[in-house]
Amino acid sequence: MEAICAAASWASPSTFTRFYNVNVAASHPLGRALLQGLLDPLKDADQAAQEPPDPPTLPSDPGDDEGGDEGGDEGGDEGGDEGGDEGGDEGGDEGGDEGGDERGDEGGDEGGDEGGDEGGLCEGGAEGGADEAHGAVSLVEPLDWEDFTPEVSLESWKTSFRFRCPSSGAFRCSSTGLVFVVSKEAELRYRTVQWDEALLQSSGRTPAGPLYDIECPERAVCELHLPHCEPETADLSHCGLAVAHISDSGVTFLEPLRITQSHVVVRVSGLSVFGLVWQILDWIYHKIKSVSGQVLLFLAAKNPLSQLRKLNVLLLPWNVSVDEVETKQRSTTEFIDAPSRCQLVVDQHYSVTCPSAEIVQPERALFDMDNEPNYPPLFQLRLPPESSRVSIRVREEGRSEEVWSHELDLPEPSLSRGDSPPPPHADPRSLLRSVRIDFIEKVSEPVLHQLLDLLQQEEVLNPGEAESAREKPRAEKARFVLDTAVKKGQRAASVLIRGFCRLDPSSELRGRLRTKV
Structure with a gap:
């Protein structure tokens, strides 16, 4: 395998390894062809397929005559731009004349495409699958949508x-970038869930963004726009994107209704779990996969002992929600707002330089798309206490130019968010003992669950202890959290205090924990 990777000049064998496991181990003919040296003809065919394509058009329905693509039959050709001939005028806006165009709900012929996209999105059509033809990808601008928080x-x-759409229309989530097209007033509930790549292996696909579990009790969502991370220079007609739809019956792959510069659009008739995927063969042919990324x-x-400050550097795809990453990080760190966009290569090594840092670790790290569910930092910098401005550079291995750079003015710790540790002269265990009764009585269930996650993340609790605590009643859970942190020493108590002050800043206990000696 190493010889094959070297001959193909792959920067990293991990993509090929993934392909090998999927196609060769499964006795897939494409895998056997690769090992038999037959990939070159496939590459030649792929290059021929990438000749400048003709302007994308929607295929004619078999029922249409030669003039159907222009807006109707020959007798109604002059009226094609208006939607079809007189006999099919009423159907023009939804796709062409009544005589043969059954694709009106998908945009119809050229004369009715605009009306189909903007006026008939929720008026019919079934959810597309891998065996259902949606027509050519149309690289059009997105619908006008209304942003919501x-x-x-x-x-x-x-x-x-969670959001309640006040009426029919298109609504874009400011946190995730998802766009929902709804036919009526409806409530949306959605969250990210972790990919199970085993579901994708047999199809030779890999995740291309977050996976969303979406619910709408009113069943009013008819179109879903998922944000992609293709770079601005990408040829979107050959990017290999599709949408995985995961339900109780398994996984199906929906071909895009259209792809815009920011989103992949599919029509849906029911909701469950959706996420973007790529064809792995697209990576094999082109050896690299560039994505629009972000540095957070x-x-x-x-x-409190070394006085050094820790700066975490995360490299993520552009279509990962900053709000969700911040939620996972906020218990111990504060998000620094800075220009973040850059272009990254999947399965490539990167390094970070910062002259002011005393330590940068690791020296190099691999960027990949597997960053859920906790979004761990790729690099960590230790900065001296006197640092007020630092220069940070991200470079791709083997290239001298910078992928991303920023001159960062370090903020003071935000006291309102509970960032600062307890006073050096105060034993954090004594602070916890002093508020024990009130803590057990007043701390809420959601905060306790977040504290358990934090204590496990910081290795104060092991997974078994954390899981056992979650099953206890609220008061017992609070007693266990506080008493365990006290028993495990000053560091454990400090972690609990900082986490509680961050997660419940309005609690009156916060002031007592931060000031009482």
Whole structure:
């Protein structure tokens, strides 16, 4: 396998390994062809397929005559731009004349395409699948949508979003970038869930973005726009994107109704779990896969002993929600707002340089799309306490130019968010003991679940302890959390205090924990 990777000049064998496991181990003919040296003819065919394509058009229905593509039959050709001949004028806006165009609900012929996209989105049509023809990808601008800010809730460290659409129309979530086209007033509930790549293996596909579990009790969603991370220079007609639809019956793949510069659009008739996927063969042919990415920065408080400050650097695809990442990081760090967009290569190594940092670790790290559910940092910098401005550079291995750079003015720790540690002279265990009764009585169930996740993440609790605590009643759970942190020492108590002050900043206990000696 290493010889094959070297001969093909892949920067990293991980993509090929994934392809090998999927297609060769499964005795897939494409895998056997690869090992038999037959990939070159496939590459030649792929290159021929990438000749400048003709302008995309929707296929004619078998029932249409030669003039159907222009808006109707020959007798109504002059009226094609208006939707068809006189006999089919009423159907023109939905796809062509009544005589033969059954694709009106998908945009219809050229004369009725605009009306189909904007006026008939929820008026018919079934959800597309892998065996259902949606027609050519249409690289059109997105619909006009109304932005909304969803209601966000956090339960057991899982972020959920909620919004009620006031009427029919297109609505875009400011947190996730998802666009919902609805036929009437309706409530939307959605959250990200973790991919199970085993579901994708037999089809030779890999995740291309977050996976969303979407509910709408009114069943009013007829179109779904999922944000992609294709770079601005990408040829969207050959990007290999599709939408995985996961339900109780398994996984199906929906071909896009259209792809815009920001979203992949599919028609849906029912909701469950949806996410973008790529064809792995697209990576095999072209050896690299570039994506539009983002660099996110999270700053922790000064360490009370070393006084160093920790800066976490995350490299993520552009279509990952910053709000959700911040939710996962906020218990111990503070998000630093900075220009973040860049272009990254999947399965490529990167490095970070910062002259002011005392430590940058690791020296190099691999960027991939597998970053859920916790979105861990790819790099961590340790900054001296006197640092007020630092210069950060991200470089791709083997290239001298920078992928991303920023001159960062470090903020002071945000006291309102509970970033600073307890006073050096205060034993955090004593602080916890002093508020024990009130903590047990007043801390809420959601905060306790988040504290359990935090204590497990910081290795104060092991998975068995955390799982056992979750099954206890609220008061017993609060007693266990506080008493365990006290028993496990000053560091464990400090983690609990910082986490509680961050997660419940309005609690009167916060002031007592931060000031009482």
